[in-house]
Every structure is written in structure tokens, then in C-alpha cells.
Amino acid sequence: MWAELLPIGRHPGSGGYRRYAWTGADAECRDWFREQAEARGLTYEADRNGNQWAWLGDPAAGDAVVTGSHLDSVPDGGAFDGPLGVVSSFAALDELRGRGARFTRPLAIVNFGDEEGARFGLACVGSRLTAGQLTAEQAHRLTDGDGVTLPRAMEAAGYDPEAIGPDPERLARIGAFVELHVEQGRALDLSGDQVGVASAIWPHGRWRFDFRGEANHAGTTRLADRRDPMLSYAQTVLAARREAELAGAVATFGKIAVEPNGVNAIPSLVRGWLDSRAADQETLDEVVGGVERAAREYATAHGIDLDVVRESFTPVVEFDHALRDELARILGKDTGLTVPVLGTGAGHDAGILSGSVPTAMLFVRNPTGVSHSPAEFAAEDDCVAGVRALADVLEGLACR
Missing domain, CATH: 3.30.70.360 (Alpha-Beta Plaits)
Incomplete structure (x- = not known):
């Protein structure tokens, strides 16, 4: 999966990624997501705001456990910010199936659209619209540097801009959302841990x-x-x-x-x-x-x-304390180790959704601390540790 994503939207000069919302590179990433969903026999859908969903179980059953992140990038961004969370979600599902896990709650993997805000200047557009934190009228006024409006860009990509807006029915189906992300800093590298749990997102x-x-x-x-x-x-x-x-x-x-x-x-x-x-x-x-x-x-x-x-x-986002503590308990139950809990200065879709559903985040060690740059990096063994941690968490939440 990682090898398939790597060339999409990569600039030959900078080596960074230019996967901007509703562009050709974004469309290729969306095609990749749909192919991954269908290859696993998951129910695929794109919602009214252009976010992509891959469902295991009945989407309408409610109390679903959702994981995922985003696939777009900042200008000349790195390979890990966003895509690591989506790739790890599919890999965690594969891991759970290999374990013979039996799901008692629906599971969904999501790719939120336009998380970085690189094209229209506002971050987390897809999740903001879904949560009602961005109105359709406000979204329709967004323009890129070339004067192209968000509605025109969506329409050109084959989506209906007149359909965008709050999606409370979809949010009501979600019992918990867990987002895995490469750490944007060096706290885990300094502590020597491969994986950590987020406590809060700084106000920004x-x-x-x-x-x-x-x-x-x-x-x-x-x-x-x-x-x-x-x-x-x-x-x-x-x-x-x-x-x-x-x-x-x-x-x-x-x-x-x-x-x-x-x-x-x-x-x-x-x-x-x-x-x-x-x-x-x-x-x-x-x-x-x-x-x-x-x-x-x-x-x-x-x-x-x-x-x-x-x-x-x-404003400051305090992740759901009960869910955060449950993640730490699940990850530490076999080892008896204390899982590091750390704050972050970066915004995420999980932070936007936190006002509507219980949310939590896992971080994977980044040895350089570099992010939003082609130098962004996470070692393969740390990424594998992240997949296993996410699988453990999903098993603990969705396979009770």
C-alpha cells in the first residue's frame, strides 16, 4: 500500500507532495482508497462533503468504531502526515482478520477531504462541514490562489457542491473515532517510545x-x-x-x-x-x-x-478522557508499561470531531521531529508498531 501511494502527487524537483484538494493528485489518492476498500470487501461510500468511507458491518447500525485520517498534503509536504493513518487503518484491519477477530460493532475507515487546507486556506474542510463547524455558505465563498471557488473545484472533480453541509445523521452512527498519526515533534523519540496517546490539541x-x-x-x-x-x-x-x-x-x-x-x-x-x-x-x-x-x-x-x-x-481540544484512558489501558495491558500521553500543537480531524463524538489519537515516533516537509520520516518498525497498536485498540473497542 505504501509503495502504491508514494509516487502520487510527488514533485520531481522538491521531492515533496502537492496533493491539494480536488486536483488530479487528490483524485488519484481517492481512487486508491476506493480500490483498497473494494479489495477487502468493504462497503464504500463518499458522503455529501466528499469524505470517503469504507465500512465493515452495517453503517446504519450505530455505535461504530471509526479510524482513518487524510490523504491530502501541504505544499511540498512529507509522505507520512495523513497517509500513515489511512494506510495503517487498512493494515490494522488486515491484522485483525489474520487474528480471527470477531467484530461486535461496525468498523469504518475514513479519508477526510481537504484536511490541510493547502488550496483554499482553511484546514479540515471535510470534517468541519460534517460537524457543522463550517456552513455551506462559508464553504462556497472559499477560493484558491487562482480564484477558483470550492464549488467549482468540487464540481470539476465530479462531486455535487450543492449537497455539502452538516451531517448529524452520520455523526450519530459513530461511537468512537481513533486517528493514528505520525508525531509532529520529538517527544516519543526523546522518551524512547514507539507509540503514544494524545492528551489534547493546543489552541491555535x-x-x-x-x-x-x-x-x-x-x-x-x-x-x-x-x-x-x-x-x-x-x-x-x-x-x-x-x-x-x-x-x-x-x-x-x-x-x-x-x-x-x-x-x-x-x-x-x-x-x-x-x-x-x-x-x-x-x-x-x-x-x-x-x-x-x-x-x-x-x-x-x-x-x-x-x-x-x-x-x-x-480552541483547545481535550480528547475524551474515558476513551483516552481506555486506549492507554489496552496498549499497556500485556506489557504492564505506561503508555506516554502527550499534547500536540497540530490540528487534526480528530480535534474537529471531538465536539460531536468521543475521539482519541495515537502517535507514531518521528525520529527527526520534522513534519510538513519532504524530510518527514518514521522508521518501518515504528510504523509496524503503530499498526499493531491500532489493531489492539480497534480489537478492544469493536470486538468486545
């Missing part, structure tokens, strides 16, 4: 900073006469790093748009996107507030107009 969000100045000639305009928004933006990037360090949080300006974007022109507009995350809401508010105050001071000093817009926000 994206803020857009629009610095507006005055376009002018780069060669003839005196420094003293310039209203250069790039200066204020650059100082704000440094301020974000400073505020994050002081608070023990993270803050990143990773995307920028410049107008008119000429080598010999002073910009009229510099638009930068801030991603910030912290262990608790108070700390996150301190960091973002500090960055905005600094940005406004710099903007005023340089005669720049500034607008700050919060484009998305996810």
Missing part, C-alpha cells in the same frame, strides 16, 4: 496582517520619503519570534503576498499570515496580542496602515 489559529503603504520607484525614492510596508512586516516577523519565545509558545509567519511584487518597486501591500499555537488560551492570547501591538507600533512609525483579521481559530 491563523491571523492575516495587511500592511498598506505606497508603491514607488526603488531607485529614485529617498529612504526618508518611503512608506514601505515591508519594513513593518519584517519587524513584525521578529516580534512574533520574540513573543513566542517569552511565552513558551510558537508563532510563525510562513506565507506572504506582496503587491506589486516587483524587484525594482517599493511594495504598496504586504500581506502576511501568522500561525500561532500555545498550550492554553491565555498564553495564545498573550502572544497574538503582543505581535499585533508590536505590528501597530511599527506601522505607525513608518506611516503604514494595518488591518489584522483572524481567519480561523480552534
